[in-house]
Amino acid sequence: MPHLPLPSLEVIEQGRAYLTAALLIEQHGTTQQWRPACVLSGLAMELFIKSFLAKDDSRFMTTLNGVDIFNGAVAAEHGHFLDKLFKKIEPSWRQAILDTSERLNRGYPLEQKLKDYAGYFFNARYGYEAGSIGVMRMEVLDAAEHFERICTELLPKV
Structure with a gap:
């Protein structure tokens, strides 16, 4: 099976797309679009967390000239609530996230923010x-x- 380095760039890129859409709404939308911007931001954070929970879900297709060929795919933990998903991340990764948060913005209460916005995607859509x-x-x-x-x-350095 192929190796999937964490955090998963593929999952992060999905999160970035939703975050970019939210920021565009914030910059160019009206107050009527603020709820969708918040929902998209919650979904983006969900995906950022899931990038640390990703697993390879590739399917073997064939062998060509002695090389196994896979149809690449990624799977991640199910769920939507940010604080609960964060607790599912392997402890060393969780600590790396918290340490990086502190280095980037001293005193930033990341875990509290995850609690504050835990349901922004799931409980605010409607x-x-x-x-x-x-x-x-x-x-x-x-x-x-x-x-x-x-x-x-925290992306792997190539």
Whole structure:
């Protein structure tokens, strides 16, 4: 099976796409689009966390000239709540994330932010439903940008 280095660049790139969309809404949208921007930021952070939970899910296709060929794919832990997903990360990676967060922004309360925004993707998508997060905080975009910088710092060096 192919080796999948962590954090998974493929999963991070997905998170970056959602974060970029959220930032575009913040810069060019109206207050009516702030909920979607917050939801996208929550999804981006979910993906950034899942980049540390990724596993190779490649499927063997064939052998060509003695080389095994795989159809590449990545799988990650299921779930949406940021604080719960973060606790599923292997302890040494969790510590590396926290240490990198501290180095990038001294005193930044990353774990508290993950609790504060834990349900922004899952519990805020449908603002009209009972139990939906009522008041969204645009600071979630800052937290998502911070987590993206952590992921970038921790990517394997080639």
